[in-house]
Structure formats: C-alpha cells, structure tokens
Amino acid sequence: MSLTRWALKKSPWVYHVALSPCNNCDIEILDLLTPRFDVERFGIKLVGSPRHADALLVSGSVNRHVLPRFIELYKQTAKPCVVFGIGSCALSMTMFRDSYNTVGPLDKVVKEIDPNAIIAYVPGCPPKPEAMILGVVKALQTL
Amino acid sequence: MKKTIVPLGPFHPLLEEAEYFKLIVEGEKVVDIDMRVGYMHRGIEELSTQKTWDQSTFVVERICGICSTSHPMAYVLAVEDLCGCEVPDRAKYIRSIICELERIHSHLLWVGLAGHFIGYDTVFMWGWKYREPVLDICEKLTGNRNHYAMMKPGGVRRDLNNDDFAWVHKEMDKVIKSTEMLVGAVLDDPVLHARTKGIGVLSKKDAIGYGTLGPTVRASGIPDDIRTDDPYNAYDRVDWKVITWEGGDVFAKAAVRLLEIIESAKIVKQCMDDMPDGPIDANIKNMPPGEGIGHAEAPRGEVFHYVRGDGGNSAVRHKVRAPSFMNIPSFKATCVGHTISDVALITAAVDPCYCCTERMAVVERATDKLVMSGRELEECSRKATENLKKEYGSPTKVEKTVQKILSDF
Ligand code: SF4
Numbered sequence: 001m002s003l004t005r006w007a008l009k010k011s012p013w014v015y016h017v018a019l020s021p022c023n024n025c026d027i028e029i030l031d032l033l034t035p036r037f038d039v040e041r042f043g044i045k046l047v048g049s050p051r052h053a054d055a056l057l058v059s060g061s062v063n064r065h066v067l068p069r070f071i072e073l074y075k076q077t078a079k080p081c082v083v084f085g086i087g088s089c090a091l092s093m094t095m096f097r098d099s100y101n102t103v104g105p106l107d108k109v110v111k112e113i114d115p116n117a118i119i120a121y122v123p124g125c126p127p128k129p130e131a132m133i134l135g136v137v138k139a140l141q142t143l
Numbered sequence: 144m145k146k147t148i149v150p151l152g153p154f155h156p157l158l159e160e161a162e163y164f165k166l167i168v169e170g171e172k173v174v175d176i177d178m179r180v181g182y183m184h185r186g187i188e189e190l191s192t193q194k195t196w197d198q199s200t201f202v203v204e205r206i207c208g209i210c211s212t213s214h215p216m217a218y219v220l221a222v223e224d225l226c227g228c229e230v231p232d233r234a235k236y237i238r239s240i241i242c243e244l245e246r247i248h249s250h251l252l253w254v255g256l257a258g259h260f261i262g263y264d265t266v267f268m269w270g271w272k273y274r275e276p277v278l279d280i281c282e283k284l285t286g287n288r289n290h291y292a293m294m295k296p297g298g299v300r301r302d303l304n305n306d307d308f309a310w311v312h313k314e315m316d317k318v319i320k321s322t323e324m325l326v327g328a329v330l331d332d333p334v335l336h337a338r339t340k341g342i343g344v345l346s347k348k349d350a351i352g353y354g355t356l357g358p359t360v361r362a363s364g365i366p367d368d369i370r371t372d373d374p375y376n377a378y379d380r381v382d383w384k385v386i387t388w389e390g391g392d393v394f395a396k397a398a399v400r401l402l403e404i405i406e407s408a409k410i411v412k413q414c415m416d417d418m419p420d421g422p423i424d425a426n427i428k429n430m431p432p433g434e435g436i437g438h439a440e441a442p443r444g445e446v447f448h449y450v451r452g453d454g455g456n457s458a459v460r461h462k463v464r465a466p467s468f469m470n471i472p473s474f475k476a477t478c479v480g481h482t483i484s485d486v487a488l489i490t491a492a493v494d495p496c497y498c499c500t501e502r503m504a505v506v507e508r509a510t511d512k513l514v515m516s517g518r519e520l521e522e523c524s525r526k527a528t529e530n531l532k533k534e535y536g537s538p539t540k541v542e543k544t545v546q547k548i549l550s551d552f
Contacts, residue, residue, distance in 0.1 A: 017154060018161050020183045023496065024208020024289045026159045027252065034255075034271035050154075066161055066182045069153050095202055098193055099186040126208065126289060 004080055008054050009140050011043025014084075015053035015077070019070055020102070021060025024126040025087040029057055037129045044136065050074075055082040055136070061093040062104040074113050082118045082139055083110050086132060088125045118143075144169040149483060153182050160497045164490070171482045176474055183497045191461040196222055196430060199458065200294050203448070206463065207496050208289055209252065212245045213441030214463070215294035217448040220375060220437025222296040225452055228427055232377075232419045234298035239376040240414045241285065241293050242439070243407040247318065248277040249442035250400040250407075253494045254325065257397060260488045261338045266329060273321040280314050283307060298424030308415040315408050322404045330398060339394040343477040343489030346391055353473040356466045357444025358403065359493045361387045362395035369440040381413040393492045400494075430454060441466055443494050467496045 018026050032039045033046060047053055050073050062070065074083075083106070088094045090106040103109065110117045122135035151164040161182035167175040187206050191199045203214040216238065223230060230238075251274040258266025278288045284303055285291035293299050329335055345355065350363035360367050366385045370378040386402045388395040432454040438447045444466025451460040470493040478486045 016159070018159065018183075020161075020185055022205040022208045022211075023160060024205075024211065027208055027289070030159060031271065034275075035268055036272065036275045061185065063182070063184060065184065066153070069161070069182070073154060095190065095194075095205065096185050099190050101184055101186045125205075128288065 005143050008080060008082065009143055011045070012054040012082070012136065012140065013045045013047045013052055014055045014057050014136075015047055015050045017050075017056050017058045017070065017073060019058055019060040019066050019090075019104075019106070020063040021087065021089055025059035025089070028126045028129055029059065029086060029132065031129050032132060037133065039133060042133075050077040053077055053081065055084055057084045057086050057132075058090055058106055059086045061089040061096040061099075061102045062106060062109050063101045064103055065101075067103055067109065070109070071113055074110065079114075080118065082120060082143075084132075084135065084139070085119060085121045087127055088123055091121050091123050094125065146174065151487075153179075162497045166483060166486060168483060173478055173481055173483060173486050176478045176486070178471075178474075180497060188461050188463060192458050195456045196296055196452075196458065199461070200296070201292060203463070204290055204292065204294075206465070209249050209496065210245070210441040210443065210446065210465075211290045212241050212294065213439050213446050214448070214465075216242055216375075216439040217437045217441075217446045218450070218461075219294045219296045220439060221435040221448040221450045222427075222430075222437070223435070224437055225433050225435025225450060226296075226427055226430055228297055228425045230298055230425055231422045233302075233421045234423045234425075235377045236414045236418050237299045237303055237423065238294065239378060239381070240303070240411050241281075241291055241299075242376065243410045243414075244277060244281055244284075245291075246407045246442045247404050247411075248274050248281070249494075250404050251277065251322075253400055253442075253491075254329065254397065257393075257488065257491055258329075260491045261335075263334065263338075266335075269325060269328075273318065273325065276314050276318060280311055284311070295424065297427040298422070302423050303418075305418065308418070311415060312412060315412055319405055319408045322401065322408070326401045326405075329401065335397075336394065338485075338488070339397060340390075340392060342393045342485050343481065343492055344390070344392045345473055345477050349473065349476040350391065353476065354469045355444070355473050355493070356469050357441070358396055358399045359444065359470045359473065361385065362399045363391035364389045369438055369445045373438065375439060377414055377417075378410070380417070381410050383410050383413075393488055396492045430456075443467055443496060444470060465496065467493070471495050 016026065016029050031037060056077060085091050085106045089096060093102060093104045096102045107119050110119055120135060120139035122132050124131055147168050149166040149168055151166060153161040153163045163179040165177040166173050187202060191202050194202055200215045200218060203218045204211050206214045251270045255267040255270025258264065258270060281291060282288050284307065285293055345363050347363050347365065350360045350365060364387050366387050368385045371385055383406045386399050386406060388398045430452050432452055434451045436449050438445050446466055447464040449462040450458045453459050473493065474490055477489050481489060
C-alpha cells in the first residue's frame with residue numbers, strides 16, 4: 001500500500017458535489033453532520049474546497065451544464081481521492097436515463113477524466129445516512 | 144466607487160445545490176445581483192410525457208427532494224381534475240397528514256440552514272436534531288424518510304395503520320414542544336434580532352408585484368395560502384389558521400415558518416383523530432382527453448401543475464411551476480443595498496429550491512454547451528409577443544385576428 005493511500009484511510013475530509021440531483025441525497029449528506037449521526041466524531045468532515053478533500057460525495061445524474069464544472073472540480077481535488085456516488089441517480093441514473101439533458105452515469109464520466117479513479121457507490125433513493133456511513137467505512141477498508 | 148463582481152458558486156460551501164450568483168459590489172455593498180441557473184435541469188416535463196400517468200407521480204416526486212409530496216400532490220390533483228374523479232375521504236385525510244409532515248420537516252430544515260448561513264451553528268444543529276423525529280414518523284407511516292411515494296391519481300398508494308396513531312400523537316407532542324422551545328430561543332435571541340431584523344425587507348407592494356408565494360408573501364402580511372383559498376384534501380375540515388407576520392424582513396420569514404410548524408402539527412393531530420374508514424383509492428379506469436390543473440401549497444408556496452392528455456396512456460404535455468420560480472426574482476428587491484454577508488442570508492430566506500425551478504434549458508448537442516437558459520428563453524418569448532403585437536398593431540386587432548382564425552376552423 002502506498003503511503004498516500006494509507007493516509008487516506010484516517011479522518012477522510014469530504015467535499016459535497018451536487019450534479020443535478022433532486023436535492024434529497026444532498027440533504028441526507030448534510031444530515032450526516034447533525035447530532036443524530038454526527039460523523040465528525042469519526043473525523044469525517046465536510047470541507048469548503050475540493051483542494052482540501054480526500055473524498056468527493058457526488059449525488060445526481062450528471063447533466064450537460066454541470067459536467068464541465070465537475071471536470072474542473074475533479075482536477076482540482078488532491079489525488080488520490082475516492083469518489084462516492086451517493087444515491088441511485090449517480091449509480092444508474094434511474095428514471096433520468098431517458099432524459100435529453102443527462103450525460104451520466106457518474107462512473108462513465110469519472111473514468112473518462114481519470115481512468116484510475118477510485119469509485120464507490122451507495123445505492124438508495126435516497127440512501128439512509130447510516131448506509132452512507134457504512135459505504136464510506138467499507139470503501140476505506142478496501143483501500 | 145469601482146464596481147467589482149463577486150462570483151458565488153456554482154459549487155460553494157454555502158450552497159447545497161449548484162447555482163451561480165454574480166454579485167456586483169461597491170466596496171462591501173451589493174449594488175446588483177444576477178444569477179445563472181440550469182445546473183439542476185433534468186428535463187422532468189419531457190420525461191413525464193414518456194411515462195404513463197401512474198409512473199409520472201414518481202418522476203414528479205423527484206423534481207425536488209424536499210417538496211417530494213407537494214409536487215405529486217399537485218400532479219394528482221391535476222390528473223383528477225382532468226378525469227373528474229372524486230377522491231375517497233380517507234385518502235384525503237392521509238394526503239393531508241403526509242403533506243403537513245413534509246411542511247414540518249422542510250421548515251425545520253430551513254430554520255437550521257438559516258442559522259448556518261449567519262454562522263450560528265447551534266441553531267443549525269437544533270433545527271436538524273428536531274427534524275429527525277419527524278423523519279422517523281414519515282418512515283414509520285410511509286416506509287421512507289423522504290420520497291414517500293404515497294400519492295396516486297385517485298387516492299393514495301398505501302393505507303396508514305390506525306394503530307400507529309397513538310405513537311405518532313406522542314411524537315407530534317414532542318415536536319410541538321421542541322418547536323416551541325425553538326421559537327422562544329430563536330425569536331428572543333438578541334444576536335439573531337441584530338442579524339435578521341430590517342434585513343432584506345420585501346414590502347407589501349413588492350411582494351404582490353413580484354407575485355411571491357408561500358411564507359415569503361405571508362411574512363409581508365398577506366394571508367395568501369392555497370390551503371384556504373382553494374381548499375383541497377381535508378384542510379377545510381380541520382381547525383387551523385394561516386400565519387402572517389408584518390415586516391417582510393428575514394426575521395418575519397423565520398417567524399412565519401416557525402409558527403407554521405405548530406399549525407401543521409395541529410393539522411396532523413386532528414387528521415389522525417378524525418380519520419374516517421373506507422377505501423383509499425378511486426380506481427381510475429380510463430383517462431379522457433382534455434386538460435387538468437392542480438395546485439397545492441408546498442412548504443415554499445404554491446406549486447402548480449398542468450397536464451394535457453389525448454385519451455392515451457400518458458400526458459402529451461405536462462407543465463410545472465414551482466414556487467421558487469416566483470420567489471427568486473424578488474432578490475432584486477431585497478438584496479440590493481445590503482452587504483455581502485447579508486445577501487447570503489437574504490437569498491436563503493425565501494428558501495429557494497433550484498431543483499424545483501430549473502424547468503427549461505436549451506442545450507446544443509454537438510458541443511454539450513448550454514446555449515439558452517430559462518431566462519433567455521423567457522426573453523425570447525417576450526420578444527415574440529412584442530413582435531406579434533407590432534405585426535398586428537393594437538390589441539383589439541390581435542383579438543380580431545384570433546377571432547378570425549377561430550371562425551375559420
Ligand atoms: S437517488 Fe433519489 S434521492 Fe438521490 S438524487 Fe437521485 S432521485 Fe434524488
């Protein structure tokens with residue numbers, strides 16, 4: 001295991017990216033910070049800039065307008081980083097598959113920017129906050 | 144003084160959705176504001192026409208995660224208007240309960256976020272802590288914390304268990320108690336007074352002029368609420384009152400929302416007490432051709448749905464108007480003249496929901512570039528109308544032409 005990957009495992013700082021979701025996954029992500037789930041006790045912290053982030057929490061089926069911004073944002077993130085696809089939208093685009101404006105799913109987009117990207121998924125619409133915590137822990141264990 | 148542009152977004156720690164504000168500032172004072180939207184556009188209206196009438200309830204539910212019952216509510220009202228069916232009483236009460244639970248958790252969420260915006264994270268934690276029990280109730284009654292999938296043209300998708308009501312009553316009492324605590328703590332706090340009173344005042348005239356809706360207009364002292372103006376569900380059978388507040392500033396908006404939580408809790412409790420027995424679904428058999436409209440009071444204001452069917456299995460046109468679409472332009476009246484730190488709060492005060500609002504965008508396939516946003520399209524349509532006016536001269540002439548076209552048919 002490389003040193004940088006090992007360093008990722010403890011206290012991951014996450015940055016939240018909304019790529020045309022329905023808002024609900026985002027709310028559930030914010031919910032993680034609040035007293036009932038309080039992920040800050042594990043050292044997971046929501047940060048204000050992708051440059052500080054170890055992981056990106058991405059929700060939504062990527063649409064055309066937001067795609068260039070996401071590419072820029074992904075390039076700014078310090079590598080190695082883990083990309084978490086939160087929700088079924090990021091995973092399979094669910095009902096937005098047939099929409100004229102979406103270009104997802106997330107893994108296709110991310111692999112195009114960076115073929116070595118580490119991607120993890122948390123399915124659900126929206127996934128429960130417990131499920132997100134479990135997803136983050138599991139992904140970090142496999143690093 | 145020199146004018147500077149301060150960009151805010153599209154990805155910004157303050158915004159949970161991606162949108163882009165352009166603040167034009169002189170020193171620290173904001174003199175103009177412009178915004179670009181479209182980051183959330185998913186083509187819901189078009190998607191809805193690809194799905195059957197029944198499937199579309201799930202699509203409109205995903206317009207917005209917070210108003211995830213208001214959109215299906217307005218949509219099913221529109222479909223019921225189109226086919227002229229009568230909804231059973233029990234379904235009406237169940238709908239009211241779910242809609243009000245949604246209002247409660249949405250308002251608590253807003254109170255928390257507003258606290259976060261002014262850097263008062265205690266309020267953020269409180270608001271969201273007291274929101275969790277409401278989500279528990281939703282999970283118990285419907286099976287999911289958000290996205291309840293309860294609405295269905297003609298009724299509701301699943302029944303509530305009357306045995307759960309005793310527990311829900313108990314939980315609602317707790318919600319009311321904690322909200323009353325929150326009301327006391329927030330409305331008496333000198334720090335919050337200093338940050339919110341007299342900030343972002345939306346005068347009565349502007350509130351009407353911009354056509355604002357929901358708590359935004361009620362905080363300017365205008366009792367505008369679809370639940371009383373055009374009662375749907377069981378709202379005309381239970382006892383509650385429309386909350387209004389004078390002032391139109393951020394403080395008034397917070398007060399309206401906080402007090403509305405208590406009213407909503409009252410509605411939920413009464414609906415559970417009066418819950419009639421009986422069927423929950425009118426079983427719509429066929430859809431006639433025609434048009435239908437439905438409007439419902441979402442936590443942010445009136446949401447409006449229009450559907451047109453040709454007798455087939457899906458809508459041929461579906462139009463959605465979300466409340467934020469009307470509330471967001473009022474930023475022009477409220478933000479200008481304030482400092483940057485206040486503007487974040489003022490824009491948050493109308494509880495804007497961009498997922499709801501972004502209905503329209505034109506995208507060029509080849510380059511994947513957005514060539515026209517909703518605003519530009521609106522301008523296009525305005526220009527077209529003006530051109531028509533020019534072509535036909537005075538309005539009476541337009542009317543005559545329309546009559547001529549009609550008589551030709
Ligand atoms: S997965 Fe569901 S909740 Fe999450 S953004 Fe998509 S539609 Fe919304």
